[in-house]
Every structure is written in C-alpha cells, then in structure tokens.
Amino acid sequence: MNLEAKDIQANWVQFLANIDAHITGERKQKLLDFYKKFEERVMLMPAAHKKEYHNAFPGGYVEHVNRVVRCALKQMDLWAEEGADMSTFTKEELVFSAINHDLGKMGSEEHESYIPQTDKWRKEKLGEDYMFNTKVPFASVPDRGLFLLQSHGIQYTFNEMLAIQTHDGLYDEANKKYLFAYMPEQKPRTSLPFILHQADLMAARIEFEREWLPKLKGEKNSLDGQKANFTLGNSTNQKSTTSTKNKALGSIKSEGLKNMLDNL
Numbered sequence: 707m708n709l710e711a712k713d714i715q716a717n718w719v720q721f722l723a724n725i726d727a728h729i730t731g732e733r734k735q736k737l738l739d740f741y742k743k744f745e746e747r748v749m750l751m752p753a754a755h756k757k758e759y760h761n762a763f764p765g766g767y768v769e770h771v772n773r774v775v776r777c778a779l780k781q782m783d784l785w786a787e788e789g790a791d792m793s794t795f796t797k798e799e800l801v802f803s804a805i806n807h808d809l810g811k812m813g814s815e816e817h818e819s820y821i822p823q824t825d826k827w828r829k830e831k832l833g834e835d836y837m838f839n840t841k842v843p844f845a846s847v848p849d850r851g852l853f854l855l856q857s858h859g860i861q862y863t864f865n866e867m868l869a870i871q872t873h874d875g876l877y878d879e880a881n882k883k884y885l886f887a888y889m890p891e892q893k894p895r896t897s898l899p900f901i902l903h904q905a906d907l908m909a910a911r912i913e914f915e916r917e918w919l920p921k922l923k924g925e926k927n928s929l930d931g932q933k934a935n936f937t938l939g940n941s942t943n944q945k946s947t948t949s950t951k952n953k954a955l956g957s958i959k960s961e962g963l964k965n966m967l968d969n970l
C-alpha cells in the first residue's frame with residue numbers, strides 16, 4: 707500500500723503532537739529538536755525494508771509508531787482494569803517508549819538504514835523497494851535507538867530503557883535474559899515492557915493483515931505476479947505519489963529519497 711501526501715503530513719503532525727501532549731520537562735524540547743533535525747528522514751521512512759514485514763512504504767514508520775502509541779494507551783487501560791500494578795510506571799514512560807521503540811530503524815546520524823533498492827531484478831521480481839544501507843554499522847534496533855537518544859542528550863528512565871530494549875518480546879532471543887527469568891527477583895518489576903510489546907505486536911499484525919490478507923484472498927493483486935507487490939513505481943499509485951511529491955516531499959534533500967521519488 708501507499709500513503710498519500712496528506713496522510714504523511716497528518717501522521718507527522720500527530721507524531722509531534724504525541725510528544726507535545728505526553729512528554730514533560732527538559733527532554734520534551736530536546737526530543738522535539740531531535741525529530742525536527744531528522745524530520746525529513748523520519749517522516750518518510752518505511753517501517754521495514756521488505757514487503758513481507760510491515761509498513762514497508764514511504765511514511766510507514768511514523769504511521770506504525772502512531773499506531774503503537776494508540777494501542778499502548780488502550781492496552782494500558784486494559785491492564786489497569788485487570789488489576790496490574792499501575793504504580794510501577796507512568797503514562798509518560800509508556801508513551802516515550804512507544805514513540806521511540808523503533809527509533810534505531812533510522813540508522814546512524816549520518817546514514818539512513820533503508821535506502822531505495824538499486825538491484826533492478828530484486829525490485830521487479832521480489833517487489834523489494836528498499837535495501838539495507840551497508841554504510842551503517844550493525845547494531846540492534848533497540849541498541850541503536852537508545853544510542854541515538856543518549857547521543858542527543860535525551861534522558862530516559864530505567865523503565866523506558868527496559869521497555870525499548872525488550873519491545874520485541876521473545877521474538878528477539880537477546881531478551882531472554884529479561885523475560886525468561888525463573889527467579890521472581892529477576893523478572894521486570896513493571897508491566898511496561900509487556901504492554902509495549904503487546905501494542906507493537908498488535909500494530910504490526912494489523913499492518914500485516916492490511917497489506918497481505920486481501921492479496922492472499924485474491925481480492926487485490928495476484929501473488930503470481932510479484933510486480934503486484936510493488937509499492938514504489940506501480941502505475942496504479944501514480945495519482946497519490948504525484949501529490950506526495952508535490953506536497954510533503956517537495957523539499958527533500960536526501961539523495962536516496964530524491965532518486966526514489968523521481969521514480970515514482
């Protein structure tokens with residue numbers, strides 16, 4: 707799927723509004739400054755580089771993060787209703803963690819993680835619009851996200867560190883040390899990581915369903931023609947991508963994005 711320019715714009719406004727509404731103290735402005743600095747990159751980022759994952763289209767990252775924030779707030783109410791100890795974390799910690807949980811997907815300060823696919827065969831046959839940028843040294847998404855925050859002087863609490871670090875739950879083996887603990891004293895002292903993980907899982911699942919269930923049911927594009935999985939450069943998306951270029955993406959500086967948009 708593809709987002710129109712007005713959706714990308716509206717999602718970005720909502721993304722900043724979430725910071726404004728929920729983050730307090732000195733770090734609120736620092737966070738707003740950080741996202742202002744990387745506005746162009748973050749606004750247009752996909753949430754993943756492969757169609758098989760979720761929201762692998764321009765603006766997909768922010769759309770995903772906003773959904774995780776919404777789901778996290780709803781999950782929080784559910785956990786409270788069912789008797790979880792809500793005194794162990796704050797709403798601000800939940801929203802801060804949700805907003806920044808996938809920040810590491812951005813890449814390094816200098817280089818984007820996901821750049822337009824240059825391999826014509828992979829783009830046309832596999833529908834891969836993006837590829838990993840090899841200029842970015844490897845780090846896990848949580849580690850890179852936490853590094854970006856600290857390197858811009860944005861403080862996070864112990865709870866937020868734990869939630870961002872473990873947001874993939876047991877899908878990431880590295881989280882076993884936090885989530886597979888047998889001894890009660892080694893288990894997290896707050897439900898925050900579980901609430902964030904549930905919200906992220908829910909959002910990613912919904913985004914998967916939206917992209918793939920119609921295709922699997924044969925309602926939209928046939929799976930036989932991989933070109934049907936094309937997001938970028940699909941002529942059926944010409945109208946929306948043209949308006950995307952004209953509005954939200956008019957002042958793009960990134961060379962990679964410019965090339966990608968020129969091909970839309």
Ligand SMILES: [Fe+2]
Nearest residue numbers: 774807808906
């Ligand atoms: Fe996520």
